[in-house]
Amino acid sequence: MSSKETFSGENVCDSFSLPRMEPFRQEAKGDVELALKLYAWNAQMVAASLEQISYLEVLLRNAIDKQLAKEVKEDKNGIPWFLLHPYNTVAVPATDDWPFYEEDSAYICQAGRYFQEVKHIAFYADKEIKPNIPCIVARYDNVEWNEAEANRLVNSGNREYKRLGQVMRKGLEAGRQGGRYQVFILTREGDPRQVSLSSPFVNKRTGKGSAFVQRQRYTSVHQLRHAQDIWEL
Template identity: 45%
Template sequence: MPSITGESHDAISKSIEATRTRLRGLSARRDSRDQIIAGLSFGFWTELFGSKHEDLWRAALSNALPGTPAGRRKNVTAKLERLRPFRNRLAHHDSLLSQDVLFQLEEMLTLAEWMSPGARIWLERHEKVSDLYRQRPVTPIDTLVVPATEAWDLYENNGIYICPAGRNFRPSKYLAFYANKEIKPTIAQILYHRDNVEWTTTEAARLSTLAGDANKNDRKIAAAITASQAAGWTGGRYQIFLLSRVGDPRTIELKAAIPHLQSGRGSAFVQRHRYVSHHSLQSAKDTSDVK
């Protein structure tokens, strides 16, 4: 079994001793094991999965979360770091109207599942957040939904969306794909948008040579031109959206695709494009719930 480093042991001991000292100041009898665990901050538990505790993870903590993908501590750390600011908002009774509550709920449920699949099932059966969320009074229209018969594969492989130049779009935070009579379960964040790009090998070569951080999107567009042409997209002029990819923390992953149950000529959920709230996507059972 791997040994625990001195740095890790010292960091844990220091936090525990500080908590014990604070508890003793309140009452001589408050210095119990249960009180110490309750008295440690959320930051302590988050930091327990930091890089300095890698040996502790391998020796013991990984056994507490056996379902962690690939057994990697970093997967746990990433979720805890995303949950920490949200937990602080709750603890300080801050407003949640601008928060992606269902995303945070899914993060919590996933952590529980990594500890025990049964724990997740129990929590899903008893949680009331999802039902309450559907009644939220504020649902900003912030998501562009596009038809994606061909575009979906291009996004999955390259993290981009392209369409003819000159098409007008309202400013949006997210982009969702509709194909095969369903809204796909991946809702990407729009990172950059540019219209009227010359879609040629020559332009790709020019953009790829532009150096520096200020031109990083130019280089990404160059790579997109090359990738789309390899996938059969022809030359011309297009506009491009650079998007967060599958697995990116900025990307919203729904539990499942949202089916479109209407049928008949002209009944497709998206003909050209439309705008919806990403909140309605997160709670929708089918497209009739999307608004």
């Protein structure tokens, strides 16, 4: 092409490549000049929207950061959420504890037992993770455990303490002897904070090494919702 030769609309379209220009040419019904005008208009719209998208991106990113920080209690832990473990659920062996939860919506264990900061408890009984995953409403450690203390709590004006006293009474009736315990008050089935799985996770392994959890095991609601097998938790 000589220096005196000028570019035509067809030349410009060819320079942009056929796949890029084809939608505009179709919209313009073959009118090359109109297709180029549509292409220029599209580029202007994209450029104009980039500023708005950049604002949205910052606002969305900051909103997500605030929610994740709140979720893991970042202000209390002093560690950014992205450096903390992703687990929010503890699975516990619950041969006897699962029936007690079904009846009284609580989990009782020895005082001083260490647990990471989690939101949910998953019960492992009958060789399966039960499909109802309650949310932890309150946690009390080193609780004095006797009938007199249960009566005191039930008759107190504090709603939370009254609930604790009711659980203590039920525990005493179920054979939990006096002493000190750690108590988790949990949500009941139907509570919106409850996680409900479509089916239990069944442990199909047998023999040595087949126990899924002996003391406690950590996982997440996300894993519980999407795992295909109990050993993926």
